[in-house]
Amino acid sequence: MRSFTNFQTDLLRTFVSVIDLGAFTKAGDALGRTQPAISLQIRRLEELVGAPVIRQVGRTLLLTSEGEMLLSYAREILRLNDEAASYFNRARIAGVLRVGLPNDYAVAFLQGVITEYTRRNPEISLELHCGWSADILDRLRADELDVAVAMVNGERAQYLSRSWIERPIWAAAKDFTVDPTRGIPLAAHPEGCAYRARMIQALDGAQMRWRIAYTGSGVSGLQNAVINGLGVSALTRYTMLSGMRVLEEADGFPALAEIRVGLFYKHPRLSDAGIRLVNHVIGRLDEAGVSGDPVKRHAKLDYQ
Structure with a gap:
């Protein structure tokens, strides 16, 4: 046996x-x-x-x-x-959940997943905090957040539970045309955004001229800039809207580098409500086909 x-x-x-x-x-x-x-x-x-x-x-x-x-x-x-223990113990799912979502990632899909969970559990008060990925993770380390979604950079990824890969796509208005004499107009987040960096790296690598035509910290602002023809931007498949089209290599646009996104939390600090939220998010990511296997962990963790 x-x-x-x-x-x-x-x-x-x-x-x-x-x-x-x-x-x-x-x-x-x-x-x-x-x-x-x-x-x-x-x-x-x-x-x-x-x-x-x-x-x-x-x-x-x-x-x-x-x-x-x-x-x-x-x-x-x-x-x-x-999660099983809270279910069979009939734990009351209530309290405040503080969730951090990054400006530099199109989070419409995740916002919907999280609000779906809170609608099912009306005794939970949800606090959504948006900011740059580095700031979101700093707030998680300081116990100012319970759960965070942020970009994963390098091998060191403290508190990382699950990660997945997103490949940004070039988005433009349906009637957008490129004037090569003026350079590619870009609609982008401010400096420090991973999507902005990937657009610039791709265009520089292809030796294509570019200029920043619109800068804003919100995804909706970028979407409006694209639809109104102010410029092209790097979005995800979840944030493509009616009136947009994808620009591909056949259109002369180089492929954008992948971005790794992670779900972070401190297990010892998380309530029953938080654990169930994490499981709900992972389940929806798996259903959408974007959540991979548990990631390879970092080998070195520096603590103070």
Whole structure:
């Protein structure tokens, strides 16, 4: 008979808490355990894994390759476990949920998914905060947000639960024509936006002249600028509107580089309502075919 390794949820919760909160002592405070008890649980988990999962050098925590993989599974196991527990315990889904969404990503689809969840749970008060991805993640680290969607840059992606790839598309008014003598007019977010950077990189790489014809921080502003013929912009398939058309390589426009978007949260800080929201968002992303497998985790986490 085949034997199975049983990863106990309390050990996985300790592991995720240490990573998300950045220290053994903080994890102990959150879980009501002493630091020696937290250390013992990590050792027990490493015995089950058969290898170290965390190394500590000074005040810096390092995840081993086994720890990276375990963290991916642990987040998935805990969010499903906690949703099941809240369901069978008939937990009252109520309270305030603070969600951060980035200006530099077309979030109409996600706004609809999130408001759908709150309509189903009217005792939840939703606070949506929009800003640049870096600012959104800073607010999550400061416990000013419960859940965040933001661009993922590089390998270091603290609190990342799930990520997916978006390929921006060139959008223009249906009757838009290019005047090569004046350069490509761009409708873009302000500097620092990943979409703006990808438009400029693509055009520079193709040695095509361009100019900024419209600048605004809201997606609706970009959409209006495109429809009114002020310029072309990089949008997603969710934000293409009637009156727009896609510009492709056949039209002389180079392909835009992919953008990786992530769903972030601190599991130890999240309420039952927050866990259910995360599961709802992931479910809708899976249905839409944009949510990939749990991502490869970062190998180095710098904590203060």
